[in-house]
Amino acid sequence: MEIKVTKTQNPKVKPDPSTLQFGVEFTDHMFIMDYTAGEGWHDARIVEFGRIPMHPASTALHYGAEIFEGLKAYRRPDGEVQLFRPMENIRRMNSSADRMCLPLLDENDALQALTTFVELEKDWVPSAPATSLYLRPFMIGNDEHLGVHAVKHATFYIIASPVGSYYKEGINPVKIMIESDDVRAVRGGTGYTKCGGNYAASTRAGQRAEEQGYSQVLWLDGVERKYIEEVGAMNVMFKINGEIVTPALTGSILPGITRKSCLEVLKSEGYNANERLLSVDELIDACENGTLEEAWGCGTAAVVSPIGELAYKGKKYTVNGGKIGEVTQHLYDTLTGIQWGNKEDKFGWTLRIK
Numbered sequence: 209m210e211i212k213v214t215k216t217q218n219p220k221v222k223p224d225p226s227t228l229q230f231g232v233e234f235t236d237h238m239f240i241m242d243y244t245a246g247e248g249w250h251d252a253r254i255v256e257f258g259r260i261p262m263h264p265a266s267t268a269l270h271y272g273a274e275i276f277e278g279l280k281a282y283r284r285p286d287g288e289v290q291l292f293r294p295m296e297n298i299r300r301m302n303s304s305a306d307r308m309c310l311p312l313l314d315e316n317d318a319l320q321a322l323t324t325f326v327e328l329e330k331d332w333v334p335s336a337p338a339t340s341l342y343l344r345p346f347m348i349g350n351d352e353h354l355g356v357h358a359v360k361h362a363t364f365y366i367i368a369s370p371v372g373s374y375y376k377e378g379i380n381p382v383k384i385m386i387e388s389d390d391v392r393a394v395r396g397g398t399g400y401t402k403c404g405g406n407y408a409a410s411t412r413a414g415q416r417a418e419e420q421g422y423s424q425v426l427w428l429d430g431v432e433r434k435y436i437e438e439v440g441a442m443n444v445m446f447k448i449n450g451e452i453v454t455p456a457l458t459g460s461i462l463p464g465i466t467r468k469s470c471l472e473v474l475k476s477e478g479y480n481a482n483e484r485l486l487s488v489d490e491l492i493d494a495c496e497n498g499t500l501e502e503a504w505g506c507g508t509a510a511v512v513s514p515i516g517e518l519a520y521k522g523k524k525y526t527v528n529g530g531k532i533g534e535v536t537q538h539l540y541d542t543l544t545g546i547q548w549g550n551k552e553d554k555f556g557w558t559l560r561i562k
């Protein structure tokens with residue numbers, strides 16, 4: 209694929225790495241590629257970062273035709289830059305596109321887009337400890353009329369934002385509220401896709417939880433409100449009586465790449481780690497009888513995020529004395545070690561940028 213690169217004449221001053229906030233500052237450029245039915249993807253280009261013109265009737269604005277991905281470029285100790293399992297993000301984006309009737313990307317072209325873009329923005333990958341360049345590929349449907357149907361025009365973008373350490377004050381366990389009213393996704397719906405609509409539907413519960421001092425909600429399945437699904441923008445794992453459990457991918461859960469990597473690390477080291485249905489009753493029993501040993505969320509932003517307290521139906525349960533557990537810490541050390549190039553990548557998960 210040919211990518212036309214037009215470099216900006218006005219490069220920005222790079223932000224101070226110690227004050228970076230998530231997704232606030234953006235790099236000098238962005239990647240754009242258009243899709244037209246019958247023609248396929250065309251006009252791959254990298255241009256100056258800036259506003260995008262949109263027709264007021266654009267499908268994305270009215271019918272939520274939008275999907276996205278999130279991954280990071282990491283600065284290694286030797287100064288080189290690497291990505292973590294980028295093909296997993298590309299495949300997941302195609303799975304989201306398929307569900308949302310958006311056009312699929314050619315996997316190799318999408319990888320070329322990512323690597324070419326990161327190579328151009330390499331100087332934006334910060335080198336302070338635990339900082340990275342967050343990459344946000346996204347796709348919108350943008351037919352310019354109000355008819356409802358599978359889109360004939362779409363655009364794929366990649367933007368990037370330097371991000372600071374998720375844990376500026378050390379890893380502090382978070383308080384999570386189990387949500388029993390709103391649901392995020394249902395079987396047969398879009399729960400397994402990374403689409404903006406899932407976030408729109410889940411904001412209200414998150415906001416209510418925050419008002420009560422909780423950082424995120426833990427979702428139950430949308431049909432019976434019986435089985436544990438995931439936390440806000442993270443998957444969730446528990447250590448119950450020696451067994452590590454994460455909810456099985458039933459279609460309403462986002463198949464996280466951090467989740468998958470945690471499972472692969474744990475299994476390679478002989479842990480008893482299982483994907484299965486986990487009911488909220490089983491979890492609360494484990495809280496009450498003291499067999500819940502650890503709980504943590506996992507996702508690209510925080511890598512792993514220990515859970516120190518769970519609240520359900522007005523009752524509060526402390527997990528592991530409110531401290532980070534051994535397995536949680538081990539996963540954090542292993543994954544961040546591989547991502548930032550401080551530990552040997554024996555799984556072959558990283559991809560160096562030229």
Ligand SMILES: *Cc1c(COP(=O)(O)O)cnc(C)c1O
Binds near residue numbers: 508
């Ligand atoms: C992105 C996301 C995750 C985590 O996926 P990773 O690939 O590990 O970053 C989990 N849940 C939801 C709802 C998400 O959007």
